[in-house]
Amino acid sequence: MYEDTERCVRAVQSKDARFDGWFFTAVLTTRIYCRPSCPVVPPKPRNMSFYPSAAAAQQAGFRACKRCRPDATPGSPEWNERADLVARAMRLIKDGVIDRDGVPGLAARLGYSTRQVERQLRAELGAGPLALARAQRAQAARLLIETSTLSMAEVAFAAGFSSIRSFNDTVLMVFGLPPTELRRRSQPQAAAGSLALRLPYRQPLCPDNLFGHLVATSVPGVEEWRSGAFRRTLRLPHGHGIVELRPTPAAYIDCRMTVSDLRDLTTAINRCRWMLDLDADPDAVDEQLGADPVLEPLVRKNPGRRVPHTVDGAEFAVRAMLGQQVSTAAARTHAARLVTAHGTPVSDPGGGLTHLFPEPADLAELDPATVAFPKKRQAALNGLIGALARGDLDLSPGSDWQKTRADLAALPGIGPWTVETIAMRALADPDAFTATDLGVKLAAGALGLPTTPMALTRHSASWRPWRAYAVQHLWATGDHPINHMPTADVVAAPPAPARAAAVATAT
Structure with missing residues (x-):
């Protein structure tokens, strides 16, 4: 533009x-x-x-x-709408890949040479990957300067700078003030290691389905709704974190974050933005979907719906498998058992969070008795976990959406619903469409739309590239808890013991 x-x-x-x-x-x-x-x-x-x-x-x-x-400002929505090289690179840069692995690591993740990545980023963005990462480090530094009481040396290290001199020079160049003056003007109150910040977004935003979905499907011990805020644990490259996200009437989400290693700050912030879909362009989405006479009243009633994403693609893929053919409550119970048995314990002085969701490697020797699944579903879950543990599946922000779909579909026990659900929530493909979803089919029938997957997919062509957002509007026609922000706390409860693995839980 x-x-x-x-x-x-x-x-x-x-x-x-x-x-x-x-x-x-x-x-x-x-x-x-x-x-x-x-x-x-x-x-x-x-x-x-x-x-x-x-x-x-x-x-x-x-x-x-x-x-x-x-x-x-909110990030450019382009990087979450597109799946080309530049968009994939930008998503990975936001996730901190260059700070951890350098430009060669970025290029390797993308499957291109460093020269190709550099050339395409410069052609479209006017800056190479190092400059883009440097701008992100400057923003992280400003957040730490203004919201923490860390020493300037600690801020420089946490923001990803290699030296104090580079930190001082960059802050002065970008903001026109030395770091000490930025802090003097802001008078931070937060304790060291803890941040209180605002996550801006483009208005409007409908928080009901966004937070309602996250809470209704939350995993006890990993996620909770407490005192009007969604809280969860984060597994980060250098450690872990706990984040508290609260909707406000203003154009930002109130965010309170604690990380065990401040080098993870930028990654944690961007993963929270990703989870809440805060870089979306609601005007573009609503204009396209509102052109359909069937969806127009739904869009007009609740403009600015977002798609609830995830902070960890592998975690969500496992949870999606646990949610196949069972109720939301049953899926939460299965996930809670996995967390209790295989998750990493954490301390949460501010609430009831107890664990990080287990990594695929932690689940490689999964005991069938942990999840009460029939043998075929147990084998399918183990197949997914094995593919994730071996690195055969790329569910990172920089993944190739279509290749990942094909890789998922090639695994036993993974059908169109699971593929599109993972594409919607883990990959954040804005055009993912769960045409076989029961809730979507019921909503389509009530609205006079086609109900068979093939016919509904044909009808949805006019909603592209925003079909994932159309799904949110269709789901909202029902009275499921995913459509409502809770009015009371939803906190951890010990999971019930698993029944024998031979007992089916399908409904």
């Missing part, structure tokens, strides 16, 4: 917040860059220049505006 100068100028002149994150406005006279909705008087069009990323604006010698804080 940044190449459409006329459209960008109109967005800046109208201070249109819908375009925040889509592009950045650089002011040639002041040498600062802003978000489109910056509250200051817009510059003359001849003094504007537009960039596709904050990193590109920084590389061109512009610093971030102190008024509108362009580094705190």
